[in-house]
Amino acid sequence: MSETPESSGKADAEDTGVSMVEILEEEERLEADANAVLGDSDDKNCTYPRGYINRQALYSCSTCKAEGAEPAGVCLACSYECHEGHDLIELYTKRFFRCDCGNSRFPNLKCKLYPDKDAVNPSNKYNHNFSGLYCICSRPYPDPDDEVDDEMIQCVVCEDWHHGRHLGTVVPDNQEYSEVVCSDCMKRHDFLWAYTLTSQATVLKKEERYTEVDVVASDSSDQASYSMSAGTSSLDASASNVSLGNLSGNSDDPDWSSNDPRFEALVKKYPPRSQVATTSDGRQQPSVDTCLLKDLKSRKYEVKEEAIFLPEGWRKKLCQCVECMTMYKDKGILFLTDDHDTVQSYEERGRQNQVPVSQHDKEVSALSQMNRIQQVELLQGFNDMKSQLSDYLKKFAENGKVVREEDIKEFFSNMQARKRQKTEEGFQYNCK
Template sequence: MESTTTAEDLASRATSVPDEDGDEVVTACSFLESQANLEREAAEVLPGKFDECTYDKGYIRQPLYACLTCTHPPSKYCQDAASSDTADQLATDPAGMCYSCSIECHAGHEVIELFTKRQFRCDCGTKRLLLPAEQGACCQLKSARTMLAKLENVSNVYNHNFWGMYCSCDKFYVPEDEAGVMIQCYVCNDWYHDSCIGELPSEDDYEDYVCRACVSKHPVLRYIDSKHLLYGRVVDGQVSCIEAATSSNVPSASGECSAANDEGGGEPTLKRARSSVCRLRRDTAAIDAQQPFDLFLAEGWKNHVCTCIDCMREIEANRLVFLVEEDDVVEPEEDETRGESLYESAMKKLRTMDHTRAVDAASAYQSLSSNLKNYLRPFASSGKVVKLQDIQTFFEQQKSGR
């Protein structure tokens, strides 16, 4: 993601026409049209405000980004084979940052989108993600915290996503090269290719997906009442419907579930009281004997996660409390001005300024506008093309007070 656009970039995107000498010339109308198009694109790509870092909000679920300019992957994650020999010498720890820091602190860097991750605190400006020395080596949005560079967010969890790699195939994500679809695991937040999973059910038939790695790692996921799962998919790609619990090794309901929970659907019951008796039959030997499989969970599945003392102990120890509680995403605050042009935004800002400062600003703008018109008038009357050097000369004259 590039956040810096120069005048040359704008000119290159505007429609050009040849002048009498055969040189490509960009008209003022074309330039302004390209500027308006860029403003519309920016409003779509960056719809939220980016003036506040999320660091003070602690470990939250939020959209994350990684900077491959400020961090360097080890050789196993290098895309350029020629540089892989020295990669391990330059390698750094992975790091993630919030939406605002990706724009304010890392403009012009090679920034990749990690999408949504939970229980993560912004690393920008900390020990893991210091900016280059020429930028002050500190987060631009929390520069007052002089001790931040010595700290590290010890509860953050990192994986290959922070180097741009996804799925069990460990492939670097290039949006324009992707074929098929990718779906996100609700537990680990990694993304998987449909071709690597196998045949997928219809999107309308399930609410959340859990990858086979998470199912293997966390047995509590296999304790979910099987009547409210959609599919179990074994490694060889064969689909096995597990709604009929007797036809699989997945534990079925023990009959101790309440009638309300057996109905399924609806909103999950949050922070349910713990019971000393497990709601589901826990046949550990049968569970461990199963081949790893992917889970596609039907709507309302959170109502059917067991919250007995033993299950909750496992849930809390593995930081899986989001399985039984709300799991909201902290999104950037919507910027109501993103749909405005630069001119409209400037005028609105002018109206909020102190009256004296507003008058001074308006006077300076009027003076600059008048001087520019006078400077360009001879070009207009003679039909001469205004070149970059002419504009540079004008602004040099303004600086010198001529």
């Protein structure tokens, strides 16, 4: 039986409808995300005495910033204690930042938590995010003039946020990448393009003489031996029964990608050959004789004018020989060799720091801190909301309409408007 326009429209409405369960689940998800962002940051003490923290939640205060003043950032605790009720710009997280609250960038404010601060924090880095602007287009987020539904993605190097459409390439599915380096940062650090050879499919051609192969250590049970000599290398992988040849991009042999089980069995066997060398007395030290980056640069790879999407674990593949480590330091990107620097690692620490509290325990705790009048006001407010919500939803039931997410948002938005109106007009309770 064919579908009538009326039934089709009703089906579409049902498809776009949102249940209360879904709304509550979304609220829990957003709360979990917020806990992950804030969980590893101190919400009681100003972080200034701890110096330039590896990573922390930061805010910029528009209320305290004078017109034309230099940008400034405050820690989580100061946002609560010193800037309560102010217009704050959430900066998510920043690395190597020291709290500015109360220093010379806030001439009319004294920090309540740690007033004894130096006038400036010379090592702090600021960008237009501190003014509420993002991306190469320098637009606010959310942008009231932007009609395109586009996600914002943070560059792991400059830590600016970029619209997906302004990264110069197609954004892959979230499951397909772990971190992003924007196109501008790739121009400044174009050596990173060489490392795409370690994550893309590698074609191997069997020959007697061939270049060294990048392998990483683990406790795999596969038996193999790895020997090196001047100009030649040999790898006997008895478990996988493969022989590695010259790394070449034009071989007719099948691709052997980093996702191939045979490759995984080998890369888990050995320490990065460009990272350590064992001396005669058994000590390990950075090797000065081998450099993975030089090896990769000797092959063919493409340098593009676009952002790069990097898979999980890509930092571990960066060469850590003395020469490369010096280069990272000179470029100010030594943090790329630290897995704990990642936002994912920071958020995981935040989740682990959270003490599970049931919703019921939260409600009991909140009520116990209220006096009698506040409890009565809360009960009256709840009953008022319950009555209004019932009347509001009744209209949908009478007309056979599905309640959508925007309908629920509209209801609570109207409630907030009525609450503000009552507050402005003033009201009181008469006790007899």
